[in-house]
Amino acid sequence: MLRSGLGKRSKWVPLGPVTPKLPNGCANTVKRVPPSQRSCVRVKGTCGKGKDMDMKRVLASICLSFLLASTALAASTRDDLQARMDSAKTVLDQIMAAKDNSIPSNILRQATCVAVVPSLVKGAFLVGAQYGQGVVTCRTGHGWSAPVFIRMAGGSFGFQIGGQATDLILVAVNERGMQDLLRDKFKIGGDASAAAGPVGRAGQASTDWKMNAELLSYSRAKGIFAGIDLDGTGVSQNREDTEIYYGAPHDFDSILRGDVAVPPGAVPFVREVARFFVEAKANH
Structure with a gap:
């Protein structure tokens, strides 16, 4: 079984x-x-x-x-999705609380979208496979959009026993990165260029990511926050969960471009993203 x-x-x-x-x-x-x-x-x-x-x-x-x-096939309930939304807010809050070991402010200023995947599971008795579900919000002309739900999946086929839960953050740093997240699905390192994101004050001076990366990836496992290489990982829209959460079908493009109101349960997450973006901009 x-x-x-x-x-x-x-x-x-x-x-x-x-x-x-x-x-x-x-x-x-x-x-x-x-x-x-x-x-x-x-x-x-x-x-x-x-x-x-x-x-x-x-x-x-x-x-x-x-x-x-x-x-x-395991259908999510509205409560499941709210718990996922709340977890995403908590992950972002905890990671950004460590000012000297978080996402640098120059990257936050550049961000066009932010995806948070709480507890991406890797290698849970299954061939180094990794699977996770998370939420995405994108910057609009008047703040940050209502969020949508996504899936991430990939497998290295490097066999290992035991699972490891990792909190993951993806930051789109330009319009191309935003367009990637508007697709039905894409593969990191194939359809979209990505790089392990710089961290903390030392990462503030790094500019290598500006040359090619559309997405910057970060992970936190066992209390350690660092950039992570996600080449080969697939990202896809989770339309079923998004429809359950909103109570009606909505186009991902409409939601992420700000045409759909933020649901009350998602307000804390969106405010948290906006808070860090505003702080980074104010400190520029």
Whole structure:
């Protein structure tokens, strides 16, 4: 079986019997993993070598596909989405509270859009796969837009046991970056140029990102905030969740360009983004 969803409401979804034969020396490595998931786990040491490697890559691809499909089938409720919105606000607030180790003010001044993905999960028993859901707001002529919901997914196929939750922030720094976020879907490093963002006062002097990057990416894991390379990660619009949150279908372009009013539940998040943008501009 495979766990559907990433939150408290997750369910076990039957995938049929999976009983792979593990190479010698692997049993102890995977003994803490449910037997039905062991085909999706990276096994270290003597595992994953020789002829088994091709099969493991095939299983990796299958497991990632099932993860994304089962997560997409787990419909969000309005309360789930409000919790995600609140988490995004909290992540941004906590990261920006560390003035000497946060996003530099010159990047905040340049920002055209901000995406926050609380608890992007990487390698949770699944082939180094990463999956997360977050929210995006963009700058308009009169402030910041109402937010929309997005998905991020990708897989390195570097097998590993154990998951790691990472808070992620993407900053679009020009009109091209904003256009990327208005697409139905795009791939970082392929359709959109991105770079690990500079951090803190030292990053204030960095100008390399101005040359090519449309998006700057940041992560926070185990209390450490830093730029992160997200090449190969896919970003897509989550129209279903956006419609549930707003109670009616809205075009992403209309929302992010400021044509739709900010819902009351999203006001704290949008105000937090606006507060840091205004402060950065005022300190210029």
